[in-house]
Amino acid sequence: MAYILNGKYSILECHVKAGDIVFDVGAHFGFFSYYAVQNGAKEVYAFEPNPYVFEILKKNAELWSEKIKPYQLALSSQNGEVELFISDDLGSISTILQNRQNTVLKLCEYKKSVKVKTTTIDEFVKENEIERVDFIKIDAEGAEREIIKGAKETTKNFKPRMAIAAYHLPDDKKVIPELVLSIRDDYKYKLVNKGDEDLFFF
Numbered sequence: 001m002a003y004i005l006n007g008k009y010s011i012l013e014c015h016v017k018a019g020d021i022v023f024d025v026g027a028h029f030g031f032f033s034y035y036a037v038q039n040g041a042k043e044v045y046a047f048e049p050n051p052y053v054f055e056i057l058k059k060n061a062e063l064w065s066e067k068i069k070p071y072q073l074a075l076s077s078q079n080g081e082v083e084l085f086i087s088d089d090l091g092s093i094s095t096i097l098q099n100r101q102n103t104v105l106k107l108c109e110y111k112k113s114v115k116v117k118t119t120t121i122d123e124f125v126k127e128n129e130i131e132r133v134d135f136i137k138i139d140a141e142g143a144e145r146e147i148i149k150g151a152k153e154t155t156k157n158f159k160p161r162m163a164i165a166a167y168h169l170p171d172d173k174k175v176i177p178e179l180v181l182s183i184r185d186d187y188k189y190k191l192v193n194k195g196d197e198d199l200f201f202f
Helices: 002-009 031-038 051-064 121-127 144-149 152-158 172-183
Strands: 021-025 043-047 068-071 080-087 110-119 135-138 161-165 189-193 197-201
Touching: 021 031, 031 043, 031 051, 031 068, 031 135, 051 068, 121 152, 135 144, 144 161, 144 172, 152 172, 161 172, 172 189, 172 197
Parallel strands: 021 043, 021 135, 043 068, 135 161
Antiparallel strands: 080 110, 161 197, 189 197
8 A cells, every 4th residue: 555655645756754754634544644654654633624534544643653642624815614514435535626517526426515624735734733744645626736835934934845735626637826925935846647637746
């Protein structure tokens, strides 16, 4: 499993290193969190708002490593509450996007929804007195832009390496780099297609 994720979430210029403090945003069952620990991460903060998926994430974290810290939160650009739409196929796919018509998310049916708590990366870092953030992975079913907006101070202060999904919205490959570079213009980035398209920032 770690080998497979190394192929997806790592390029030469951008990968999890020993001692890194990592944010896994859209952690799902925690496979990336596990990969990060296997690569020597010091701590992994794993965020998954879907209550059905979170229970599995929590069990996996207990099984795999005490370094993985699971949180049932939706990260966004502000604190509050949002409606999370959940697919009917075992509830394993979820999104906060209400308008999914021109996105890959239209391929799923969403027959139920729950209210979930939102916070920002900046607020979480501040509240939990996290000393630094070295790597952020974001795969959040269309919420990537709002999450980046909520990480402005963290990005300015620490310049974390990032792997961000760039295939949920049709103009992700253009808008996400513009957004990140508007916060810090000294990032380099690459678009990589390894089954899904991801933007790596370093």
